[in-house]
Amino acid sequence: MQSALINLTYEIELKDGEPFLFPEDAIKRLSPGKWWISIRPANNQSNPIRGHGAFLNSYAAEDEGLY
Numbered sequence: 647m648q649s650a651l652i653n654l655t656y657e658i659e660l661k662d663g664e665p666f667l668f669p670e671d672a673i674k675r676l677s678p679g680k681w682w683i684s685i686r687p688a689n690n691q692s693n694p695i696r697g698h699g700a701f702l703n704s705y706a707a708e709d710e711g712l713y
Contacts, residue, residue, distance in 0.1 A: 651675065654672060654675060656669055656672060657688060
């Protein structure tokens with residue numbers, strides 16, 4: 647059986663003034679080769695998941711039969 651690590655994800659919480667240190671167990675998993683390392687906020691409020699609430703809330707009883 648062959649196996650390969652496809653995705654390794656860590657959730658890290660930094661306190662104010664605390665430096666970022668790459669997790670030691672993640673470093674141990676790195677081997678020679680090409681790697682993509684991506685860092686992004688866990689709760690990115692500038693790019694929220696799209697909702698359809700605005701459309702549903704825009705419906706009025708007078709609109710009945712228009713659609």
